[in-house]
Amino acid sequence: MNGARSLLTTLVDQGVDVCFANPGTSEMHFVAALDTVPGMRGVLTLFEGVATGAADGYARMSGKPAAVLLHLGPGLGNGLANLHNARRAHVPMVVVVGDHATYHKKYDAPLESDIDALAHTVSGWVRRTLDVGDIAVDAVDAVAASRAGVVSTMIVPADVSWNDGEPTEPLPAGHPAPGIDDDAVREAADALNSGVPTVLLVGGDATLAPGLSAAVRIAERTGAKVLCETFPARLQRGAGVPAVERLAYFAEGAEAQLVGAEHLILAGAASPVSFFAYPGRPSDLVPQGCEVHVLAGHSGAAAALEQLADDVAPGTTASVAPLMRPDLPTGELTAFSAAAVIGALLPEGAVVVDESNTAGVGVAAATAGAPGHDVLTLTGGAIGYGMPAAIGAAMAAPDRPVLSLQADGSAMYTVSALWTQARENLDVTTVIFGNGAYDILRIELQRVGAENAATPGPSALRLLDLGSPTLDFVKIAEGMGVPARRVSTAEDLAAALTEAFAAPGPHLIEAVVPSLVNT
Structure with missing residues (x-):
């Protein structure tokens, strides 16, 4: 052949x-x-x-x-x-x-x-x-x-x-599971039993239910704080799943979460650093004098946590998040009322592909008590990930609804993903948060202390604005075979989501929300 x-x-x-x-x-x-x-x-x-x-x-x-x-x-x-x-x-x-x-x-x-x-x-x-x-x-x-x-x-x-030819017969390829480092488990147990403030930072395969359960068991028995890496590859959360707070994106927030820690145990996560350098601020977010312990790498972290939990919290069961949805809001749509609508209506077993970026700031809190679901996040920070990843998620889990939460700026990087969603008839509902701006860059302009950041001029503002002309995601989606509608009230978003979740195939909703940043 x-x-x-x-x-x-x-x-x-x-x-x-x-x-x-x-x-x-x-x-x-x-x-x-x-x-x-x-x-x-x-x-x-x-x-x-x-x-x-x-x-x-x-x-x-x-x-x-x-x-x-x-x-x-x-x-x-x-x-x-x-x-x-x-x-x-x-x-x-x-x-x-x-x-x-x-x-x-x-x-x-x-x-x-x-x-x-x-x-x-x-x-x-x-x-x-x-x-x-x-x-x-x-x-x-x-x-x-x-x-x-x-x-x-x-x-x-x-x-x-x-070319034709006889292929060399390959040897069977083994895929051995990573082993547990008993010395690392003992070192972590000693830190947890030391009586001083300890933080357990989880990532990798520890962000699925078994790893989260083990981490919460450890925290509830020892008093340690559990955090999840900022952008996990796949995080299971919601009602019935042990709840773990994510490490903040902005360095100031992460520093506040880690302050006072004398031991930091890494289970599948990297040691925390700021995403960017800022004038006069440290890049390494580990508190001064805090000792860092590596329990496990990205693969095998859940198994190591389970052994550690059996050592320091034998016979315990982790508490889980209760079912608790927000009430459906009314009135003009904002980033936070849109998040509340999503939290109120998210289907059980949904896969949420989140590239909502700044406009989705309220989604995590609003969905914390929604029925159990998975969240896929932007691990490497390279935008244009959300709508393509939703294709793969829908094909891997065809019996589960996929909700793609997408910022308007990053949507344009890979908007042709909608065409593939339509061609393959995938059960994906895309919500575009349309605020007409690169809000995160408006925020970062202030944070990096750039010249004239407090009162940016028209040339700077023009590079952060998505108007002139205004993007029309309804027409873009319809032109690629995806039914679409635009909403500007909480009531209309609730109706659109309800209809999209009930009908098979792809759908797009452009949710018009105001910018979170005053310019």
Whole structure:
């Protein structure tokens, strides 16, 4: 068989059964092979950043890798932002990048570039396959590497795809679970039993119910404070799930949460630092004199927490969040009344993909007592993640409603994701918070102490404003096959959400809210 068919067959054999794609000439043999390998579902996206974001969302909800098919270096470059988010989320993903035929590269054709260098910026595993006999082995190794929580990138020249040959039989790839470090558990137990203020910061696989339950058991027995990393890859929360506060985004808030801690135990989370540097402020948020203990990395953190809980809180059961929805508000829509509507109506078992950014500031509090749900967040900070990730989440969990909360500015980065949602008839409800501005940048203009930040001039304000012309998300969505409506009152948002949750397929609601920042 040719290389492309061998690659697809091997991926399917390794449990990879969906490929988000934006292919070109060098990938046509891969595309043609889709009809001969029926176990692989190919999903077209109109932009590479949608393909990579969709694969990320799929991996977060399914726990297994998706494949991505990209065209040469420029295609990989277009997908880098959401590959960065995937790298930060430690999700499994196999990226296949087509390249020029091996004998063609020396001619420096217009699309020639250093794909290997680009791939290394976001990948934990990179390999260029130069012989059709190696393609099955390389595919098995790529999937195995991805299951350890990295983006794996295979670079496949066109002639390797079209050549026929007998592939080398790959060795079975093992995926051993990470072990528990007994010394790290004992060290953490000593810190918790020391009687001094201790903070337990959880992330990685500890943000699902088993890890959260263990962390809350520890906190309730020892008096430690439990925090979750600011942007978890997947956080289970709501009624029936142990409630854990997230570390604040702004450094001042995080410092207040950590103040006085003498021990900081990291369970799947990185040691906290500020997202950006600010004049006169420290970057390291660990309190002075606080001792940091690493219990476990991103994978295996839940198991380590469960052993630690059994050591310091034997026989205990974690308390869980009660069912407690906000009342439906009335009147003109604001960011906070919109959040209350969402909290009042969120369906049980929903998957919330949150890229609402500044406009969604009230959503976490409003949904804390909603029926149990999952939240996927913007792990790496590269915007344009939300609507693509909603594609992958909906495909990985087709029996669960997906609510995509999206800021208007970041929506425009990957708005073509709506087309794929319509084509695949995915059960995704997108709420666009339309405040007509990059509110977060308006805030940061003040925080960084830029010149004239207190009274920015018209040139500065123009770079932070989304008006002139005003974006019309209803027309944009309808033009890509997604039913849409615009609302400006709490009553209308409640009606629109109720109808969208009740009807299958994708829907978009543009919720017009005022800016949170006075300019």
